[in-house]
Amino acid sequence: EEIVVSDVYSDTDQARVTITQLHDHPGVAAEVFSAVADGGVLVDMIIQNVALDGKANISFTVPPTDVARTIEALRMPLLKHGESQVSCDERIGKISVVGIGLRSHTDVGARMFHALGDGGINVQMVNTSEIKVSIVVAADQTAVALKALQKSFNLTPNADN
Amino acid sequence: EEIVVSDVYSDTDQARVTITQLHDHPGVAAEVFSAVADGGVLVDMIIQNVALDGKANISFTVPPTDVARTIEALRMPLLKHGESQVSCDERIGKISVVGIGLRSHTDVGARMFHALGDGGINVQMVNTSEIKVSIVVAADQTAVALKALQKSFNLTPNADN
Ligand SMILES: C[C@@H](O)[C@H](N)C(=O)O
Numbered sequence: 243e244e245i246v247v248s249d250v251y252s253d254t255d256q257a258r259v260t261i262t263q264l265h266d267h268p269g270v271a272a273e274v275f276s277a278v279a280d281g282g283v284l285v286d287m288i289i290q291n292v293a294l295d296g297k298a299n300i301s302f303t304v305p306p307t308d309v310a311r312t313i314e315a316l317r318m319p320l321l322k323h324g325e326s327q328v329s330c331d332e333r334i335g336k337i338s339v340v341g342i343g344l345r346s347h348t349d350v351g352a353r354m355f356h357a358l359g360d361g362g363i364n365v366q367m368v369n370t371s372e373i374k375v376s377i378v379v380a381a382d383q384t385a386v387a388l389k390a391l392q393k394s395f396n397l398t399p400n401a402d403n
Numbered sequence: 404e405e406i407v408v409s410d411v412y413s414d415t416d417q418a419r420v421t422i423t424q425l426h427d428h429p430g431v432a433a434e435v436f437s438a439v440a441d442g443g444v445l446v447d448m449i450i451q452n453v454a455l456d457g458k459a460n461i462s463f464t465v466p467p468t469d470v471a472r473t474i475e476a477l478r479m480p481l482l483k484h485g486e487s488q489v490s491c492d493e494r495i496g497k498i499s500v501v502g503i504g505l506r507s508h509t510d511v512g513a514r515m516f517h518a519l520g521d522g523g524i525n526v527q528m529v530n531t532s533e534i535k536v537s538i539v540v541a542a543d544q545t546a547v548a549l550k551a552l553q554k555s556f557n558l559t560p561n562a563d564n
Pocket residue numbers: 264265266267268269270271272290298516520524525526527
């Protein structure tokens with residue numbers, strides 16, 4: 243498959259909030275996001291993988307300035323989920339590889355992960371859309387990850403990256 | 404925030420493959436996706452949440468006809484990851500809620516999760532892009548989930564849904 247990647251860009255203006263050990267029952271995500279909405283927090287990425295043991299983890303990203311408010315907004319609703327823990331990481335970078343007309347993410351994914359692995363960069367999270375594969379890495383690895391991906395997909399870094 | 408949702412659509416032509424207990428080290432995702440690429444498998448969604456205990460789970464979706472080939476392609480590379488297990492679910496449905504100009508996924512997320520929770524529909528996976536929130540539910544709940552979301556966002560179901 244001819245991979246046509248048109249752009250690679252990064253965003254270090256996000257922080258991750260993760261809630262672990264949530265009951266994998268209908269309505270639980272609604273409780274979490276109602277609390278976050280009541281706190282007036284702007285959420286960008288939301289990632290939940292399948293819960294194979296009945297306990298789900300949900301992560302989402304917010305502006306770093308909103309982390310304290312988010313954790314406070316979750317305090318009350320999570321009281322009834324005794325086992326759930328909230329953790330956060332304010333030092334993350336999100337990098338997105340955009341490919342127009344991607345029929346499949348397999349080849350772009352394999353190439354991205356190779357470029358990152360060869361560079362010793364750990365992939366913390368992965369999220370895809372029809373035209374994009376986004377990953378989260380440590381904030382201090384974002385610049386080197388961005389350069390490695392631009393090189394892998396033959397895109398010249400533009401001046402303001 | 405005024406939520407402007409323009410479309411809700413579903414796709415039941417996907418199966419989920421999940422690999423658990425992967426070492427959260429650089430290069431591991433590259434091994435997984437190289438094997439999947441060598442197997443000629445078309446991957447749609449890829450979801451990895453942060454690994455808080457050093458062991459990561461990666462899920463991805465493939466056409467149901469490709470599941471056996473995917474599992475076979477992963478057999479050899481995963482031999483060196485002794486603790487990793489591969490599981491799959493061929494009976495899933497993916498539903499996407501598209502909102503143009505979404506500044507934040509908080510309100511759309513809260514509203515989606517409420518509509519699903521009130522309907523007794525369990526959210527198995529969540530994945531977002533700039534303009535979209537996608538979820539995975541059980542295949543046999545996809546139609547009722549789609550209707551609940553169309554109603555929640557005041558979109559009339561079109562004839563071919
Ligand atoms: C964990 C959470 O997503 C739950 N499965 C729900 O449906 O709300």
